Amino acid sequence: MRHPAMLAAAFLCLAAPALAEGDAVAGKSVFRKCAPCHSTEPVNRVGPTLAGIVGRPVASIADYGYSAAMTSFADGGRIWNEALIAEYLMSPKAMVPGTRMTFAGLKKIEDIANLIAYLKAPARH
Known part of the structure; x- marks a missing residue:
């Protein structure tokens, strides 16, 4: 079995061009997997709002109760x-x-790129 960190590093090397070129319209469809727990409006659900997530500090929504693991992950000012x-x-x-x-993750690089493109400006799509 491959180590998750190695897979992530390989993904990031391969995905860099795709991330810049994600399709926000397709990303809106991918977001349906996220919508049961997250919103792109400034409203928390089971999970915190994803409105403005790109460029936001990790675990920084004031009125959301993050897990200890996520709060610890945010230490050091991760963005x-x-x-x-x-x-x-x-x-x-x-x-x-x-x-x-509890979400297992997205396996397709294209889905990840498209979702990120959508999260950057959900109101436009």
Whole structure:
């Protein structure tokens, strides 16, 4: 079995051009997998709002109760940039052991790129 960190590194090397070229319209369809727990409006659900996630500090929504694992992951001032979001979406539990997020992750690089493109400007799509 491959090590998750190695897979993430390989993904990031391969996905860099795709992340810049994601299709936000297709990303809206991918977001349906996220919508049961997350919103692109400034409203928390089971999970925190994803409105403005790209460029936002990790675990920074004031009125959301993050898990200890996610709060610890945020230590040091991590920012949800495209690369970090992409790595997280591959396997949330591998990246943040102990997270309450039950989503297994997205396996297709194209889906991740499209979802990130959508999250950058959901109101336009």
